[in-house]
Amino acid sequence: METDNEMVNRWILPKPINENEFTNINLNHTLQTVLIRRGIDLNNEFDEYITPSDLPNPEFHFDELGKATQRIIQACAKKQKIAICGDYDADGITSTVLLVELLSTLGAIVKPLIPSRQDEGYGLNKNMINQVSNQQIELIITVDNGISAFEAIEKSKELGIDLIITDHHKIPDKPLDIFSLIHPEKTPINSPYKYLAGVGIAYLLARNICEKINFDINNTSANVFFCIGTIADMAPLKGANRKWLKECLPKINRTNNKGVKAIIKKLSIQNTDITSDDIGYKIAPLINAVGRIGDPKLVIDLFTNESNESVVRLTKDCFAMNKERKRLTSLVEQEALAIAVSEYRSDRKFLVLTQSEWHPGIIGIVAARIVDKFNLPTALLAEANDGNFRGSIRSNHKLKVNHALAECDDLLIAHGGHSAAAGFSIKKENIPNLRERLNKIAYREFKNINLYKTIKPDAYISFKDIDYDLYTQLTLIGPFGVMNPKPIFWTRKCKVLDIYKLKGDNYKMILNDGSSTIEEIFQTGTIEKKR
Numbered sequence: 001m002e003t004d005n006e007m008v009n010r011w012i013l014p015k016p017i018n019e020n021e022f023t024n025i026n027l028n029h030t031l032q033t034v035l036i037r038r039g040i041d042l043n044n045e046f047d048e049y050i051t052p053s054d055l056p057n058p059e060f061h062f063d064e065l066g067k068a069t070q071r072i073i074q075a076c077a078k079k080q081k082i083a084i085c086g087d088y089d090a091d092g093i094t095s096t097v098l099l100v101e102l103l104s105t106l107g108a109i110v111k112p113l114i115p116s117r118q119d120e121g122y123g124l125n126k127n128m129i130n131q132v133s134n135q136q137i138e139l140i141i142t143v144d145n146g147i148s149a150f151e152a153i154e155k156s157k158e159l160g161i162d163l164i165i166t167d168h169h170k171i172p173d174k175p176l177d178i179f180s181l182i183h184p185e186k187t188p189i190n191s192p193y194k195y196l197a198g199v200g201i202a203y204l205l206a207r208n209i210c211e212k213i214n215f216d217i218n219n220t221s222a223n224v225f226f227c228i229g230t231i232a233d234m235a236p237l238k239g240a241n242r243k244w245l246k247e248c249l250p251k252i253n254r255t256n257n258k259g260v261k262a263i264i265k266k267l268s269i270q271n272t273d274i275t276s277d278d279i280g281y282k283i284a285p286l287i288n289a290v291g292r293i294g295d296p297k298l299v300i301d302l303f304t305n306e307s308n309e310s311v312v313r314l315t316k317d318c319f320a321m322n323k324e325r326k327r328l329t330s331l332v333e334q335e336a337l338a339i340a341v342s343e344y345r346s347d348r349k350f351l352v353l354t355q356s357e358w359h360p361g362i363i364g365i366v367a368a369r370i371v372d373k374f375n376l377p378t379a380l381l382a383e384a385n386d387g388n389f390r391g392s393i394r395s396n397h398k399l400k401v402n403h404a405l406a407e408c409d410d411l412l413i414a415h416g417g418h419s420a421a422a423g424f425s426i427k428k429e430n431i432p433n434l435r436e437r438l439n440k441i442a443y444r445e446f447k448n449i450n451l452y453k454t455i456k457p458d459a460y461i462s463f464k465d466i467d468y469d470l471y472t473q474l475t476l477i478g479p480f481g482v483m484n485p486k487p488i489f490w491t492r493k494c495k496v497l498d499i500y501k502l503k504g505d506n507y508k509m510i511l512n513d514g515s516s517t518i519e520e521i522f523q524t525g526t527i528e529k530k531r
Contacts, residue, residue: 144198199229292361
């Protein structure tokens with residue numbers, strides 16, 4: 001089903017570049033064009049862009065990092081019990097496993113805790129604090145959550161449990177009475193650590209611990225989990241994220257983690273260089289699927305298991321769950337699309353789609369797909385086990401959905417997230433008011449804004465220039481992701497010489513632009529070029 005917003009309105013070709021901006025560096029003219037149009041000064045910034053310099057001491061940027069580091073080192077030395085409270089998405093799961101593995105190696109008795117998406121919802125809660133207390137655990141480290149868990153924070157203080165919060169979600173305007181807070185918002189302006197996701201903060205903490213005790217972090221799987229979680233959470237690839245990804249991404253295939261190796265083998269990418277696309281479209285969705293519709297403990301067991309037999313069984317279970325997730329997603333998407341069309345035709349600018357029977361773990365994926373279809377911010381709501389509704393919002397990148405939710409705070413039980421994606425809980429009777437308020441906010445924010453899609457290519461290219469050398473140099477300016485997207489190229493006089501249907505929904509086209517002929521393989525929305 002096609003909508004007006006889905007159709008590309010026009011191509012916006014960039015303005016010509018002054019030849020004086022090009023320079024004599026080890027990068028071809030086409031890719032120099034890409035970097036110049038992205039604001040990179042090739043004379044003064046190219047070397048730093050390709051090989052980022054060493055990062056500053058993180059303790060100079062995080063006031064309470066040193067305090068937290070010493071408390072954890074002390075706990076490991078005394079073989080104390082530590083609880084790691086994570087989240088059920090790929091960022092939260094990789095953060096959890098990263099610290100569980102390291103701190104267990106260093107001598108602590110580590111207990112991973114992740115709330116049930118269906119029964120408990122997001123983040124640290126009082127029930128988890130009580131579990132920790134009953135097990136005589138005196139230290140909790142949150143990863144990718146905790147900043148807004150006010151009741152749990154109060155409970156932990158009451159029970160005398162030290163609480164270290166590592167999080168990257170917005171800090172609320174409320175004092176936190178905790179042992180230590182490690183959060184990128186607390187860093188100085190222009191800090192390279194500003195863009196870290198939850199796993200990035202966990203990784204930074206792990207590196208600092210290892211630095212203090214002279215332990216080689218490469219003896220763990222921390223580098224691998226940092227890459228997976230960072231890309232999965234769509235963290236901006238700037239600063240520390242870019243530097244660490246450039247260093248760690250090429251090493252993923254050499255990991256000793258049996259669970260990661262099993263997934264890579266099952267995906268048939270064990271003999272290739274793992275890219276950000278491999279993580280974003282293959283590995284991360286598999287991890288997320290388990291947290292969405294099952295128990296994330298399954299993935300944690302897979303990534304912390306040394307039994308070959310168990311790893312084979314757990315890998316099989318993860319892939320089976322991902323298959324079921326795809327089936328459920330397809331069903332929900334069909335129903336949501338029918339409602340969305342009605343909303344769109346009623347000139348709604350913020351689509352709020354509700355169905356009590358939808359699976360709460362699927363609604364975020366479907367919301368993103370509805371946004372792609374209509375180019376409007378979209379919220380999907382489903383009933384949770386407690387009788388309230390869980391909502392998941394995705395933005396069209398023209399409205400900050402976390403700010404929109406903040407304007408609806410009086411209607412919500414709880415909410416949190418980022419400008420592009422957020423979640424909330426709400427009573428059923430408040431949903432109509434929420435729908436109207438979000439729509440009014442969207443109308444206000446979209447005033448004088450063109451909501452039609454456009455394509456803005458980076459550089460012109462001839463087919464004859466598309467070769468292995470171009471691919472090799474493309475890797476130099478990667479990895480690609482948020483704030484460093486894959487370049488879009490355009491050409492002229494392109495003709496389709498032939499088109500073939502392959503297996504499934506795959507097609508092959510033979511194209512010619514007058515300079516050369518290439519083959520294009522289309523597969524589920526992606527294109528792979530072959531000479």
